[in-house]
Amino acid sequence: MNYQQIIPVTEARPILGSLLDTLDSNNVIGLTKGGRVVGVVVSPNYLDMLQTNTKKVLAKTFIDETTRPYIREFSDEEIKEWLKEDALVS
Amino acid sequence: MKKLKSGSRKTRLFLDSSVLFSAVWSMTGGSAKIISWAQEKKIEVVVSKNVVAEVEKNVGNKLDEIYWPRLENLLSFLEIDRTTTDRDEFEKAKEVIISKDAVILVDAKRCQVDVLVTLDKKDMLQPKVHKFMRPIKVMTPKEIIEMLEKQN
Numbered sequence: 557m558n559y560q561q562i563i564p565v566t567e568a569r570p571i572l573g574s575l576l577d578t579l580d581s582n583n584v585i586g587l588t589k590g591g592r593v594v595g596v597v598v599s600p601n602y603l604d605m606l607q608t609n610t611k612k613v614l615a616k617t618f619i620d621e622t623t624r625p626y627i628r629e630f631s632d633e634e635i636k637e638w639l640k641e642d643a644l645v646s
Numbered sequence: 647m648k649k650l651k652s653g654s655r656k657t658r659l660f661l662d663s664s665v666l667f668s669a670v671w672s673m674t675g676g677s678a679k680i681i682s683w684a685q686e687k688k689i690e691v692v693v694s695k696n697v698v699a700e701v702e703k704n705v706g707n708k709l710d711e712i713y714w715p716r717l718e719n720l721l722s723f724l725e726i727d728r729t730t731t732d733r734d735e736f737e738k739a740k741e742v743i744i745s746k747d748a749v750i751l752v753d754a755k756r757c758q759v760d761v762l763v764t765l766d767k768k769d770m771l772q773p774k775v776h777k778f779m780r781p782i783k784v785m786t787p788k789e790i791i792e793m794l795e796k797q798n
Binding site: 622627630637641 | 786
């Protein structure tokens with residue numbers, strides 16, 4: 557991730573208004589806590605562009621954003637059961 | 647073999663993830679046989695993008711790389727419905743079955759199939775699911791093969 561600026565949350569809090577004024581439409585400000593970036597500030601236009609592009613990419617795959625949480629990993633046990641049930645000659 | 651028809655048209659089946667995954671794994675099982683009938687255009691077989699996404703994930707995690715071309719080959723004989731799952735229908739389906747399977751019920755209904763084919767006897771082949779899916783039947787590959795061979 558390329559940040560326009562990285563700043564501790566404690567320093568950002570009192571100057572948030574002026575930080576937002578400096579925010580470019582394509583840039584990201586990183587907010588740190590304990591030395592790690594824990595949040596970001598982006599412009600509404602930039603967020604909109606990210607979400608639109610994500611939708612375009614997902615449309616080219618078989619992934620459905622709505623149902624993605626229900627895509628799961630099969631257990632070895634259920635696969636074994638399926639193969640047993642699927643066999644045409646027992 | 648003649649075309650396997652339901653009335654005056656070909657029988658239309660929806661495969662859930664268990665069936666597509668088993669067809670990838672085993673070339674001699676009932677699931678693979680159903681897809682071979684689709685290849686011969688005796689029946690119509692449809693899967694949803696949710697089914698494909700789930701099977702892709704599990705082929706990647708559970709099987710060797712050599713199974714990838716087989717999955718691609720099998721998919722080339724199937725109709726893939728890319729419609730996004732309707733949220734209201736999904737909520738209704740969740741009243742009869744757990745979320746992971748509710749997605750499949752909604753997808754099968756939307757695809758206007760004659761039969762939902764599944765190997766998941768524990769969750770899918772239950773009276774409440776049969777009732778919810780009417781007039782769509784819910785059957786195992788073995789059952790649908792027997793039924794279609796008898797009709798023929």
